[in-house]
Amino acid sequence: MNSAIIKGTGYYVPENIVTNDDLSKLMDTNDEWIIERTGIKERRWINNDESTSSMALEASKKAIKDAGIDKHDIDFIVFATLSPDYYFPGPGVTLQKELGLNTIGALDVRNQCSGFIYALSVADQYIKTGMYNNILVVGSEYHSGGLDKTTRGRGVTVIFGDGAGAAIVSKSPNNDRGILSTHLHSQGEHAEELTLIGPSTRRWVPEIFDGKGKDDEAIYPYMNGTFVFKHAVTRFPEVINEALTKNKLQSTDIDLLIPHQANLRISQFVQKKMGLSENQVFSNIQKYGNTTAASIPIALAEAKLEGKVKKGDLICLAAFGSGFTWASALIRW
Ligand code: COA
Secondary structure: OOEEEEEEEEEEOOOOEEEHHHHHOOOOOOHHHHHHHHOOOEEEOOOOOOOHHHHHHHHHHHHHHHHOOOHHHOOEEEEEOOOOOOOOOOOHHHHHHHOOOOOOEEEEEOOHHHHHHHHHHHHHHHHHOOOOOEEEEEEEEOOHHHOOOOHHHHHHHOOEOOEEEEEEEEEEOOOOOEEEEEEEEEOHHHHHHEEOOOOOOOOOHHHHHOOOHHHOHHHOOEEOHHHHHHHHHHHHHHHHHHHHHHOOOOHHHOOEEEEOOOOHHHHHHHHHHOOOOHHHEOOOHHHHOEOHHHHHHHHHHHHHHOOOOOOOOEEEEEEEEOOOEEEEEEEEO
């Protein structure tokens, strides 16, 4: 069977930096609270005509360059996002057009914070079965346009940032490298603990606006923060251990854990629980906040640029988020 390697990575974040102090001018919050509870110092928020697909385009171009392939060598796109340009169609097709690719397939993945690992698992299977040779896997999120920037929304709004990350997943004849395994989970009974209700088919636009005006909370993301936190700190170690057990490895074998950047406190908890050192857990939430499906590919691309991902290293990706969904991937780089 073929092996699927990550041949190239790239990321893009908007230029506009929004600090915690900037947020305190919009709502009743402060730098100290945000840093203490989340570790976030600043995030990027689009302030021009950029979009989920335009950020994905920039990240994809970098990943293609990094992989050293021609864009026409890509034979499939998997695009993970919770913030698509349109309700439909998903942004995979827009990316196909903007990249100027032939009429290759484009699949959209709706798994929020776990979206990139779900997307990677799809790519991994298509490569391993021999269906495709080079797959562009993207995670991109434009959160800032849809957040409640008043004090009412502060528990959610301070956490999220915009950005995109991409990876080229390619066929390799070398079986001792590549994606070793991926592990996917969901628990839909908690779907409404972290959600954006409207507009949707359960809450159409007229229902939201009719007689209530723009202030209906249903148009903003809702998060039961404490509940999400408690589940996250259980599921992260569980799904990392599942991947290790499957591959007969131990946490001491991990060279770098790249967790979804949900909250620095969650990452620190996972680090301790897994018996890892601070250096073994990548973190960039300080700069970008939580970019949902984009957070892992941005972190992976940055870690690579910083020389923290080297050939032969054992890299573990893990995520937890809305759905609830959670996932992990082990990669021999
Ligand atoms: N600034 C200042 N005060 C804030 C605030 C903000 N941005 N957001 C909430 N508060 C206040 C609350 O109103 C509350 O005040 P009260 O005690 O007077 O009622 C107090 O701070 C504590 O709120 P609480 O929600 O209990 O804080 P917390 O310690 O649980 O931290 C989160 C909140 C969101 C940071 C935390 O729950 C969390 O990180 N959860 C997981 C989120 C996550 O990972 N989501 C993405 C999943 S992929």
